[in-house]
Amino acid sequence: MSALDKADGRRTIVIGGPPTTNGDLHVGHVAGPYVGADTHVRYLRATGRDVLFASGGDDSQTYCVTSAARLGTTPRELTAKSWGLIKGTFEAIGVDLDGFAPTDDGYRATVYDYVNRLYELGKFRMRTVRLPYSEATGKFLVEGLVGGDCPHCLADSRGGICEACGLPIDFDALIEPWSILDPSDPVTLREADIMVFPLEEYRERLIAFHREKESSWRPHAVTFMRELLSKPLPDFPITYPIDWGMPAPFAETPGQTLNAWLEGMPASMYCHAHARRMLGEHVPANDDAWLAEHDNRLLFFVGFDNLFIWAGVHVAELIAHEGRYILPDTLLCNEFYELDNDKFSTSKGHLVWTRDLVQDVPRDIARFYLNLTAPEHSRTNFSRAALEKVAGERLVGPWNDLAATLAKLTAEAGVEDEPLPVSPEARGYAAVIVERFSLCLQLSSFSLSRAADLIVQNVARLRQQADRAGEQGLDRDALRLRLGDPYLQLRALITSASPILIDLAAEAARVGGFEPRMAADAFDVATTTAFPVPALSMRAASARA
Incomplete structure (x- = not known):
């Protein structure tokens, strides 16, 4: 370091x-x-x-x-x-x-x-x-x-x-x-x-x-x-x-x-x-x-x-x-x-x-796009049309699909409040998520754009995991054994993205009962729990009213 x-x-x-x-x-x-x-x-x-x-x-x-x-x-x-x-x-x-x-x-x-x-x-x-x-x-x-x-x-x-x-x-x-x-x-x-x-x-x-x-x-x-x-x-x-x-x-x-x-x-x-x-x-x-x-x-x-x-x-x-x-x-x-x-x-x-x-788009969406397009080494460009397309297609849509799939699988398994086992592999993946975000957000390798892109990458990866679990038609016991891994990694992602997606992280921490703490050992646990994953919107509450 x-x-x-x-x-x-x-x-x-x-x-x-x-x-x-x-x-x-x-x-x-x-x-x-x-x-x-x-x-x-x-x-x-x-x-x-x-x-x-x-x-x-x-x-x-x-x-x-x-x-x-x-x-x-x-x-x-x-x-x-x-x-x-x-x-x-x-x-x-x-x-x-x-x-x-x-x-x-x-x-x-x-x-x-x-x-x-x-x-x-x-x-x-x-x-x-x-x-x-x-x-x-x-x-x-x-x-x-x-x-x-x-x-x-x-x-x-x-x-x-x-x-x-x-x-x-x-x-x-x-x-x-x-x-x-x-x-x-x-x-x-x-x-x-x-x-x-x-x-x-x-x-x-x-x-x-x-x-x-x-x-x-x-x-x-x-x-x-x-x-x-x-x-x-x-x-x-x-x-x-x-x-x-x-x-x-x-x-x-x-x-x-x-x-x-x-x-x-x-x-x-x-x-x-x-x-x-x-x-x-x-x-x-x-x-x-x-x-x-x-x-x-x-x-x-x-x-x-x-x-x-x-x-x-x-x-x-x-x-x-x-x-x-x-x-x-x-x-x-x-x-x-x-x-x-x-x-x-x-x-x-x-x-x-x-x-x-x-007032028009949620500040998490604005912050995500400003980070993704940050003028770190050369001039970059803000475009409202690009914000709508990039944030909508790369972040909001995939995130909400992930949230919906996890909510559906959690309901099918009936495990809203019970401990879910976590595999050693998932604990390792959670630690990797924290490490990669830390590399982007610490001074010696600071990059807002890479940090924002890491959010996109990990949402896509976790969405694929959740989709595969849903497509396999697993019974309740099998789902219970599978759901702990994506939920632990999602906690690691939300925690690591909390400097950017500030409102999402605050709401997830509130409903999930966890404090965003960027440390690898924070996810070295044997079990985790499911939580209601907050949805993202492309329109601020004031614009929707």
Whole structure:
């Protein structure tokens, strides 16, 4: 077993980057880091690990300004509304957070403590840089306020980081910059004195960190970091001369705000502190779980377009705290998830809202399809027609046939409440089921798509077993001797699939009187019992009403 997957008693802290509160979450948002993080967290819990999973809103992004302008509201009103929408969407799709933190005084204090500590350690520098500037409004345009073409890959981009290639874009490097708020507004370049974090000073330490970790990271993340670290790193802006965001606390930068991306790490610290308090734990400080003395395991689940921030900037920040904090054990990076073979786009209305999807189809069906089509190594595609066909034909139909056949055979045998003998072979098969799912859901070989496909494979196999038993015309005693094997394996399958089919597993555990526990010895039993196998549906209760 890899050191990443060893059950060593350490608490695991899982981060799915705080989502930008400029609207609700569409399917493309949740299909990457959030479903992946939630599935892994549920696996850890099913194996008895101590895990903490939390998130919160990211209110300071300039995308909140542009989205508010497009919607005819204010950024503050939009972020407040979006926080509630996002929290509700996570609950609707079954992303089981221990807490979803508000952007309150505790949040802001945590950010300022983190930033001021780096400042007092002398980690920041003042720089004079050229930034895009709106001649009409007299304001600087940064990050989501300015568009243009990426100087690295020539794709349409925004300031700061290119979504297409993931590389950072220097302050004045956008090709033919234009204002997102008013494309007709002439954009020039003006100098500004800002505070920066000199990433180049940490390049060698970042190289050493990534060399140590790259054997467990996905290939695209490895090649991206190799490219990034093969050349001098840019200065990362700590402050911007704009009016949206948290006011910068430095005397050198009056009137400026903190770069929203800087909040990611301390925001995550606060989110987990908030979650711990929700769980009734004593939390002496909001960054307590990150302190090196506790030796917790830290995991990042992020999209490819955020690799520069989470695998570069945030790791360098943690290093810059000079041993105060743990560093991430690993980072799970996903690619883009498309809709009908085109990019999800809120502004163009090309999207499927997650809450709308789970109002129409059960969230187990949505989660199964999102896992099966997860963008793990390349772009993948969401299609409602494909969801209906694939989930219906590969999962729902075969599952319900299996459930009906077992119910019929159980009734014929009259063994609803009596112990059923289990063969040594079936115990071995149950252990294999748990082992194969564990390989898919543990970090060193993590694959949502393979885990979802394992559900399909095992349902088909158990259905064939049940069908053969039914076709043989066995009497009651013979059936009693045969039914224990498929029921034990079905328990193993439901348990192993519980991180994906969350509602099915909960109902099966309730009616079957068992707790989903992913351990091979959980199925090393001489007898088992029959139980009513819950059916699956392609329509949510709200859609059927």
